[in-house]
Amino acid sequence: MLRGFATVSFYAADMHAAREWYTELLGLEPYFAVPNADNPDYLEWRFGDFQCELGIVNARYARQAVGNGPAGAIIHWHVDDLEATLDRLLSLGATLLEPITERGGANSGFRTAFVTDPFDNIIGIMNNPHYLEILAELKG
Template sequence: MLRGLATVSFYADDVKAAREWYSKLLGIEAYYAVPSVEEPAYVEFRFGDFQCELGIIDAKYARQEVGSGPAGAIINWHVDDLEGELQRLLDLGATLHEPIVERGNNTGFRTAAVVDPFGNLIGIMNNPHYLQILADLRANAPA
């Protein structure tokens, strides 16, 4: 499951199709849609440890041209099983952008990236720092 960050916005020419694809990826339905559920120009999901937000915006509202190739910064989402999540993304129709790469000197940081069916880049990562922050938060949580 994707975990981390606060809000990320992606563009799609077909918001309904993107909503369906991301519903399968995240295992939840979008909780918000405007102007309507039937004809959305924007949908939003909340998920993960910190209820991160992922918004899908109709590409006609983009300030820049949204092309047919990969676009955007690679935002790396922490996952516990990098190989398994990469395969799941590919099985859902994403295409490989960057295979699994070891980052650093065997420090446990590994990344991979795919392109969703709508041209957005999705990075996934094993991130020991993320896990340490989560463990610290849980250890300091009131009983």
């Protein structure tokens, strides 16, 4: 049984550029690097309400072609301010794939947008009322 998101992994050919870009986006350094921080083939950050894990893997380990256009599973990251987050991503060099779009009806509260990072990984951002309901329940 699937129990929840644990780690999402993206690929990048330039690991140093990926570390800089995601460190700027997340506002923190990766906590884990293999084989080491100076020459990483894998970097990992933990962040957010549930300490989600984002891993960046050196593209040479990819099973598919990397860097030939947007690719990857789309993970929708809940954000409180969709417009501001989209603006920040674009200011950091992300490319707009799909603008802010209403989902589930005009008043459902579910809105999404998609960008690609500079390494062609798709990033989905979302206002998700369900996420906030679950978080409120957990906080009691």
